[in-house]
Amino acid sequence: MRFSVLKPLVFLTALAVGTAAEPMLTSSSLNTCQEDSSFTASLFKVVFTPNNNSASVDIVATSSVEGKVVFDVAISAYGYQIVRRTVDPCDAGLAGLCPMTAGKIPLNFNLPVGADAITQIPGIAYTFPDLDATVRVFLNMTETGKSVACVEADISNGKTVDLVGVKWVLAIIAGLALVSSAVINGLGHSNAAAHVASGALSLFGFFQAQAMLGLTAVHLPPVVQSWTQDFQWSMGIINIDFMQTIFTWYQRATGGTPSTIFDSLTTVSVQVEKRSLADASMNLFRRTAAMMPKASASLMRRANVQTGSGSFIVYGIQRVAFKAGIETTNLFMTGLTFFCLFVIFTIMGVTAFKGWCELAAKQKWIKNDTFLEFRNGWLTVLKGILFRMTLIGYPQMTILCLWEFTQIDSPAEVVLAVFFFFGMTATLAWAASKVIRIARRSVAMHRNPAYILFSDPQALNKWGFLYIQFRASAYYFIIPVLGYTLIKSMFIAFAQKSGTAQAVGFLLIEAGALIGASVLRPWMDKSTNSFNIAICAINFINAIFLLIFSDVFNQPALVNGVIGLILFFLNAIFALVLLLMVIATTVVVFVRKNPDTRYQFMADDRASFMKSQSQLTGTTELDALAATARGDKSGYKAGLDLDDDNESISSDSMRRRTDPNMAALQTAHTGPREPSRSPVDPSVPLFPANGQRGPLAAPGSMNRAPSPYGGSNASVFRQQNNASPSGYRNQNNASPWQRGAGYEH
Known part of the structure; x- marks a missing residue:
C-alpha cells in the first residue's frame, strides 16, 4: 500500500474528538x-471526510533538510x-520530498x-x-539514519464534552x-434557607x-481540558463578540497592545500545549527572545508565545x-466586566423585588406580614x-487580577x-474580623458565640x-477559607x-484543606459536613492527578491517557450527584408546608435566637429568653450588644467614636455608660435538677433572679458538683445555650 507523509496523519486522525x-x-x-x-x-490544516474518500490539505512548511529521508x-x-x-x-512518489x-x-x-485505509478506521473514532x-x-536521513526533524499532529473528530448547553x-x-x-429565608424558614444556601455555595x-x-499550566489530556472548560463561566470567562470588540478598543485607548491571535488563524497555527512540547517550544522561544534584548522582557511577559516557525503555543x-x-489580552477585562454585571444585576433584582413586595402588599396580593423583615430592612439585606x-x-x-500584574495589558487595566x-x-478581611469580634x-x-x-x-x-454555614463555635473558619482561596489563586497566577x-x-493546599475539614468539621451539621468533606476529597484526588499530568514521575504516556479518563468520569459522576442533591x-x-421540620435544629441552638415564623413553639424559659434577646419584649434594645460593632469601612460610626467632642457630648447627655450585660443570670440553671423552672428577670429590669437553691445552699451545691459548668452539666443536662458551641468538648 502506498503511503505519503500526509496519509498517516489523516489515518490517525480517526482517533479523536469533535462536534460535526x-x-x-x-x-x-x-507541532514540533x-x-x-x-x-x-x-x-497545517488537514480535514478528512470518509463520505467522499478525500482529505483537504493546506500546509505552509519550512525545511532546512537536504537529501533523501525516510519517514518513521x-x-x-x-x-x-x-x-x-x-x-x-521516493516509493510513495511524493514530488519535492x-x-x-x-x-x-x-x-x-x-x-x-483509499478504501483500504478507511476500513481500518474504527467507527468509534468518529463519535x-x-x-x-x-x-x-x-x-x-537515509544514509546515516539520524533524526533531523520530528513533527506531531493531534487528531480530532469534532465531538467534545465542552458544550454550551x-x-x-x-x-x-x-x-x-x-x-x-x-426567598425561603424571606418567608421565615431560616433553618431550611441556611441549608439550601450552604449547599448552593459549596456547589x-x-x-x-x-x-x-x-x-x-500543566498539560491536561483533551477530555480534561474540555471538561474543565465547561466550568470557566464560574470565573467570568464568557465570550460575547461585541464585548470583545469593546475590550480591544479600551486596551488600545489606554496605551496597551492587544493580541491578534484569532486574526492570524488563516495564516498561522495555534498549538495547544502538549506533553514535552511546551518545554521544547519555550526553549526555542527563549533563544529567540535573547537575540532581541529590548523586546525580550515584553515578549516573555506576553501570554501568546510565538515559536521560531511562526506558529503560536498556548498553555494554562x-x-x-x-x-x-477570547484574546488573552482581553481575558482580564472579560472576567472583571462579568463580575461587575453580576453585582449590578443583583442590586437591580433586589431593588425590583422590594418594589414588587410593597406593591403586592398594597394591592392585597400578598399578606401584609409576607417578607416583612426584608421589606423593613432591605438595605441591610442588600449589604449582606x-x-x-x-x-x-x-x-x-x-x-485574574494577580495574573494581570504579570501581563500588564495596559496601565489602566493594572490600576483596575x-x-x-x-x-x-480588604472588604472580606474587614468582614471576617467583624464576625470574630462579635x-x-x-x-x-x-x-456562647451563637447568642x-x-x-x-x-x-x-x-x-x-x-x-x-458553620456551627457557632467555628465562626473563625472563614479565615482559613479566604487564605485557602488566596494561596491557591497565587499559585495559578504566578506559576504559569x-x-x-x-x-x-x-497537592499541598488540597491536602491541608481535606485534613482541616475532616478534623474540625466546621459546618453546621453532619450532612453539611459530609457534603463539603466529599468535595475536599475530590479536589485532593484531582490534585494527585494533576501531579501525575506534570510528568514529575516520568511515567509512560499511557498512564496520562488512562488517568485523564478516570478524572473525567469521576468528576462528572460526582458533579451529577451534587447537582441532584441540591435540586x-x-x-x-x-x-413542604414547613420545610424547617425536614432538618434537625443545629446543636448550637441558633434557631432559638433567630426570629422565625416556623420554629420553636410553647412558652419555656428558652423561648422567653430568645424573645428578649431579639427585642420582642419591652426593656431590651435591639442591637444592645452590637452598638460598637455596627460600623463598616465606609460608615461614620468610627469617626464618631474617635471624635473627642462627640464622646464628651454623649457623656453630658447620657452620663457614663455601663457595660452591656446579659439578661441571663448564669448562676441560675434554665432546667434545675428538681424539674422546677427558675424565674427569669423582668424584661425591663437588670436585677438578677434569685437562685432556687438559696444563699449558702447554692455554694454547697456548686462544691458538690465540682463548682464548674462542665461538672454541673454532666449531672444536670447540658445547657441548651451552650450545646454545640464548643463547650461540651
Whole structure:
C-alpha cells in the first residue's frame, strides 16, 4: 500500500474528538516534538471526510533538510502506540520530498484516500468525544539514519464534552439555588434557607475548583481540558463578540497592545500545549527572545508565545482563553466586566423585588406580614447580599487580577486590577474580623458565640454570609477559607511558567484543606459536613492527578491517557450527584408546608435566637429568653450588644467614636455608660435538677433572679458538683445555650 507523509496523519486522525454532523477527522496544527527540528510548519490544516474518500490539505512548511529521508510514522491513542511503520517518500512518489530540499514548501490540495485505509478506521473514532490521538513523524536521513526533524499532529473528530448547553444548565441550577435560599429565608424558614444556601455555595465552589484545574499550566489530556472548560463561566470567562470588540478598543485607548491571535488563524497555527512540547517550544522561544534584548522582557511577559516557525503555543490561562475564543489580552477585562454585571444585576433584582413586595402588599396580593423583615430592612439585606457576591467572586477576581500584574495589558487595566484585588481582599478581611469580634464579645458576655451572632437580625443579615454555614463555635473558619482561596489563586497566577510547581502547590493546599475539614468539621451539621468533606476529597484526588499530568514521575504516556479518563468520569459522576442533591433539597423546601421540620435544629441552638415564623413553639424559659434577646419584649434594645460593632469601612460610626467632642457630648447627655450585660443570670440553671423552672428577670429590669437553691445552699451545691459548668452539666443536662458551641468538648 502506498503511503505519503500526509496519509498517516489523516489515518490517525480517526482517533479523536469533535462536534460535526458529518463524520470527519481533522488536525489543525503540526507541532514540533524535537528541539532541533529542521522541519516546521506555520500552517497545517488537514480535514478528512470518509463520505467522499478525500482529505483537504493546506500546509505552509519550512525545511532546512537536504537529501533523501525516510519517514518513521507512529500512531498512538491515549499514549498507547497502535501503528508504527516506515514510509519512503521516493516509493510513495511524493514530488519535492524525494529528495528533500531546503526552503519554504506551500501545499494546498485534495488528497484521495483509499478504501483500504478507511476500513481500518474504527467507527468509534468518529463519535467518541475528546479522544487523545496523535500522529508523530520522525524524518530520518537515509544514509546515516539520524533524526533531523520530528513533527506531531493531534487528531480530532469534532465531538467534545465542552458544550454550551452544559454550561447553561450548570449556571442556571447554581443560580436558582442561591435565589431560592434568599426567598425561603424571606418567608421565615431560616433553618431550611441556611441549608439550601450552604449547599448552593459549596456547589459553586466545586465548579470554581474545576475551573481552576483547567487554568493551570500543566498539560491536561483533551477530555480534561474540555471538561474543565465547561466550568470557566464560574470565573467570568464568557465570550460575547461585541464585548470583545469593546475590550480591544479600551486596551488600545489606554496605551496597551492587544493580541491578534484569532486574526492570524488563516495564516498561522495555534498549538495547544502538549506533553514535552511546551518545554521544547519555550526553549526555542527563549533563544529567540535573547537575540532581541529590548523586546525580550515584553515578549516573555506576553501570554501568546510565538515559536521560531511562526506558529503560536498556548498553555494554562491562555489555553483557556483560546478555547473560549477570547484574546488573552482581553481575558482580564472579560472576567472583571462579568463580575461587575453580576453585582449590578443583583442590586437591580433586589431593588425590583422590594418594589414588587410593597406593591403586592398594597394591592392585597400578598399578606401584609409576607417578607416583612426584608421589606423593613432591605438595605441591610442588600449589604449582606453584596458581601456574599464579593465572597463568590473572590476566587475569580483574585486569579485574574494577580495574573494581570504579570501581563500588564495596559496601565489602566493594572490600576483596575489593583483596585479590585486589594479592595475585595480588604472588604472580606474587614468582614471576617467583624464576625470574630462579635463572636468573642458574645463568648465573654454570654459564654456562647451563637447568642449575638444569631440574635441580632442586622448582624445576621449583614455578616451572616461568613458564618451561617458553620456551627457557632467555628465562626473563625472563614479565615482559613479566604487564605485557602488566596494561596491557591497565587499559585495559578504566578506559576504559569512552571506546571510542576503548580501541581505540587495544589497537592499541598488540597491536602491541608481535606485534613482541616475532616478534623474540625466546621459546618453546621453532619450532612453539611459530609457534603463539603466529599468535595475536599475530590479536589485532593484531582490534585494527585494533576501531579501525575506534570510528568514529575516520568511515567509512560499511557498512564496520562488512562488517568485523564478516570478524572473525567469521576468528576462528572460526582458533579451529577451534587447537582441532584441540591435540586432535591431546593424542590423539597418549596413543596413542604414547613420545610424547617425536614432538618434537625443545629446543636448550637441558633434557631432559638433567630426570629422565625416556623420554629420553636410553647412558652419555656428558652423561648422567653430568645424573645428578649431579639427585642420582642419591652426593656431590651435591639442591637444592645452590637452598638460598637455596627460600623463598616465606609460608615461614620468610627469617626464618631474617635471624635473627642462627640464622646464628651454623649457623656453630658447620657452620663457614663455601663457595660452591656446579659439578661441571663448564669448562676441560675434554665432546667434545675428538681424539674422546677427558675424565674427569669423582668424584661425591663437588670436585677438578677434569685437562685432556687438559696444563699449558702447554692455554694454547697456548686462544691458538690465540682463548682464548674462542665461538672454541673454532666449531672444536670447540658445547657441548651451552650450545646454545640464548643463547650461540651
